[in-house]
Amino acid sequence: MNDAYARFCAELPKAELHLHIEGTLSPQQRLHLARRNGLTVRHGSIAELEAARNFGAAGTPQEDLKEMLDYYYEGIEVLRTERDFFDITYDYLRQCQAENIRYAEISFDPQAHTARGLPFAAVIDGLHNGLVAGEAAFGVRARLVMCINRDRSVESAFEALRAAAAYREWIAGVGLDSIEQGNPPLKFKAVFDRARAQGYRLTAHCDVDQQDSVRHIWQCIDELGVDRIDHGINCIEDVALVSALRARRTCLTACPTWRPRDAGPRRVDRMRTMFDLGLRVTMNSDDPGVLASGSLGHLMPHAGAAGSFTPAELARFSIHAFEGAWLPSAERDAYVREVTDYLRSAERGLQAGQAAGAS
Ligand code: HPA
Numbered sequence: 001m002n003d004a005y006a007r008f009c010a011e012l013p014k015a016e017l018h019l020h021i022e023g024t025l026s027p028q029q030r031l032h033l034a035r036r037n038g039l040t041v042r043h044g045s046i047a048e049l050e051a052a053r054n055f056g057a058a059g060t061p062q063e064d065l066k067e068m069l070d071y072y073y074e075g076i077e078v079l080r081t082e083r084d085f086f087d088i089t090y091d092y093l094r095q096c097q098a099e100n101i102r103y104a105e106i107s108f109d110p111q112a113h114t115a116r117g118l119p120f121a122a123v124i125d126g127l128h129n130g131l132v133a134g135e136a137a138f139g140v141r142a143r144l145v146m147c148i149n150r151d152r153s154v155e156s157a158f159e160a161l162r163a164a165a166a167y168r169e170w171i172a173g174v175g176l177d178s179i180e181q182g183n184p185p186l187k188f189k190a191v192f193d194r195a196r197a198q199g200y201r202l203t204a205h206c207d208v209d210q211q212d213s214v215r216h217i218w219q220c221i222d223e224l225g226v227d228r229i230d231h232g233i234n235c236i237e238d239v240a241l242v243s244a245l246r247a248r249r250t251c252l253t254a255c256p257t258w259r260p261r262d263a264g265p266r267r268v269d270r271m272r273t274m275f276d277l278g279l280r281v282t283m284n285s286d287d288p289g290v291l292a293s294g295s296l297g298h299l300m301p302h303a304g305a306a307g308s309f310t311p312a313e314l315a316r317f318s319i320h321a322f323e324g325a326w327l328p329s330a331e332r333d334a335y336v337r338e339v340t341d342y343l344r345s346a347e348r349g350l351q352a353g354q355a356a357g358a359s
Pocket residue numbers: 020023069072177178179205207286287
């Protein structure tokens with residue numbers, strides 16, 4: 001990857017649609033919050049946390065996901081107060097500004113917090129106030145996506161929806177995450193029906209290479225009626241599914257992330273296939289504090305180069321993300337124009353650079 005390519009990625013106006021705010025917690029932040037909250041944690045040093053973060057040894061994709069989530073859920077136990085939620089949100093938006101991420105849809109896992117005894121209000125007030133303050137300070141627009149933990153009960157999901165009702169206008173959409181094996185989308189059909197009736201936009205994880213990934217994607221579009229799918233890259237295994245996703249213009253938030261044990265970006269070949277098939281695929285960071293790939297600004301030039309994506313193709317990823325964003329169409333269009341204007345001026349710059357180099 002050359003400097004011009006890296007600069008193009010850094011300055012490209014970007015949108016992040018698949019990011020778990022609890023997954024932004026870096027080892028440093030985990031220790032800082034543990035200390036601030038007076039907690040004794042199992043992994044009490046950076047070295048211990050780095051060792052624990054070396055998940056994905058030799059397991060199946062299902063076991064790998066579970067190992068990653070074990071590390072993730074253990075980490076979020078350091079979140080104890082409204083201020084903690086405010087801080088991680090505000091810090092993330094500061095990071096977005098530094099990387100020219102102009103817009104972010106930020107997922108959170110309320111049940112993982114209320115199950116530990118935190119009030120729903122502390123979680124949502126911290127997140128919302130962090131967004132408002134971060135928007136004002138950093139000029140980054142953001143909205144919240146409330147994820148249902150699919151390994152918990154349907155009743156628990158309904159409880160989260162009930163708790164969210166008082167904050168309806170603070171939450172753009174509802175998602176579905178956590179352990180997929182044994183927890184198909186269909187399990188939550190009634191929950192998603194209610195969420196749709198309440199006006200939420202809908203998304204659901206169909207994680208990579210899980211048991212029945214393809215069947216789960218079908219369930220998401222046919223039964224849950226989602227607007228988006230998080231990951232969803234196994235769709236390329238089914239020609240009819242690709243056609244259906246293309247016809248519906250479903251946004252698929254793929255993540256070419258890598259773990260500490262990986263040499264570099266994963267899944268880029270399949271993202272290339274999705275892209276070339278004309279699917280509305282986007283590039284996302286998922287859990288930047290947990291994975292080694294970090295945030296979107298860090299990941300994009302590596303994944304872009306690994307997939308041989310040209311600058312114009314990377315701009316197309318950004319356009320897909322803004323088109324898939326849960327914003328009024330005028331705002332989406334304005335962001336798309338920002339990307340096309342940027343691409344045009346960057347291409348002029350690249351041409352001028354090449355002409356100067358040739359003369
Ligand atoms: N998959 C499913 N659930 C999650 C993830 C993920 O990658 N990260 C946080 N919750």
